[in-house]
């Protein structure tokens with residue numbers, strides 16, 4: 280956890296100020312019982328009202344000063360802790376942005392969200408507590424002991440007996456709590472995962488009448504988290520009664536022995552009052568420390584999880600000295616014996632794939648589900664790195680390029696259209712901030728999105744809700760195609776992006792795209808033969824391997840797998 284505290288650095292002056300203020304507050308508080316003792320032993324015993332009033336006023340002054348220090352320190356620590364939280368969240372977010380999909384697969388979205396929110400809040404709360412108690416609690420304990428001993432050394436033996444007992448209780452409870460806190464955070468992850476899956480898949484859950492099943496899944500995760508939380512609370516809750524019991528017992532013992540000492544004229548009444556207050560201050564501070572110890576295990580479990588994210592090195596990074604090419608208008612894409620296996624998978628998803636896609640041409644990839652089509656596109660986008668072979672654009676290995684440059688060359692339309700909350704125009708402009716309104720409109724026109732955008736009252740300013748849920752599947756696909764077109768890239772990657780379009784729109788879109796993208800390299804993954812039968816080159820994938828490469832006619836003659844796909848979709852006349 281302390282490793283994370285490096286992010287407090289911008290607030291270090293505030294931390295110093297808080298520590299100083301808490302120091303002053305502790306001194307003020309430690310002085311109060313002594314003044315009280317003076318009032319009794321000097322003022323009351325001698326019947327000196329003036330002295331009582333004067334010392335009383337001083338007590339008020341010290342108390343007010345202590346409170347002022349405390350309030351200011353509270354304000355400053357709250358601000359520092361909140362600032363710390365902001366910095367850590369920002370750093371985690373920025374670091375996660377550098378991850379390749381491999382690291383995303385490793386943590387999972389739900390856990391990443393818990394780590395960025397709840398886990399950071401835990402550490403933030405402990406920082407707040409620590410700043411206020413870091414110095415003041417030990418000071419109150421040590422100062423209290425010194426003052427108590429100065430009032431009556433013999434009576435202090437009571438404290439000598441109690442304090443080690445209290446410390447032992449705190450250590451025992453904290454050591455039992457730590458493993459449970461780790462389990463609790465993992466269970467919180469699970470709860471978030473179930474909740475997230477349920478919310479994002481709500482349509483499927485409803486359609487398949489799985490509401491009850493989902494509810495029971497949530498209940499199980501919820502109960503499991505609650506069970507652990509109860510276990511933790513049960514352990515932690517013994518600490519307070521034990522501490523209070525010890526506190527009260529020690530006060531009784533102090534009164535008892537103090538009374539005897541006063542009887543024997545070894546001690547004054549005022550000193551006993553002050554002694555009891557010091558004892559209460561010491562024991563209260565110990566209780567506060569124990570509270571801190573209760574929070575530290577949970578926060579350190581959280582800190583481990585945050586550090587795990589921060590310490591994970593992205594597997595895909597720009598090579599030092601990655602070449603910065605001049606802006607490339609054309610993109611020759613070469614796959615050279617590409618082999619790739621997803622981490623944890625037994626078999627490679629694609630094996631030994633070689634082909635070249637040229638500017639001005641449409642290269643199509645077709646194959647059964649799970650044959651590796653999207654994987655090839657993921658590799659070209661460098662979401663993952665190849666295990667064998669290489670991918671080159673204009674003769675340069677993509678691992679030698681800066682990721683930003685590579686992705687700047689490509690207009691990528693993913694299999695699952697994903698839109699962002701905002702307006703239609705903002706979504707189309709997503710990949711190219713500089714696009715003018717005319718360019719945005721033109722891109723929408725080419726993507727056959729203009730007709731439905733024009734039909735909406737607010738046109739390009741129409742709202743897109745989170746995830747684009749207020750648009751149909753086909754409309755979302757067209758908007759994400761328009762987004763790629765607005766960039767005017769050298770290479771287009773359409774990963775099964777026409778699947779939700781009707782045949783007429785599909786044909787219109789391809790025709791307008793052809794005219795628009797004369798010089799661009801087009802890579803089109805498709806399930807429908809009609810979408811790609813006019814392609815310059817068709818690559819047929821079968822179970823991760825190339826089953827054939829050629830034009831529609833060539834493949835019909837030479838490739839059994841292709842013929843099978845075609846005959847399952849088209850009539851005899853259409854095939855010719």
Ligand SMILES: Nc1ncnc2c1ncn2[C@@H]1O[C@H](COP(=O)(O)OP(=O)(O)OP(=O)(O)O)[C@@H](O)[C@H]1O
Pocket residue numbers: 384621622624628646647648649650651652653654655694
């Ligand atoms: N993130 C992943 N982790 C592990 N395995 C994966 C991952 N993504 C895909 N796979 C596996 O890799 C293989 C190829 O998947 P891919 O998505 O490339 O197929 P596809 O041809 O695009 O299929 P579809 O047409 O159904 O989209 C499949 O066996 C799939 O199970």
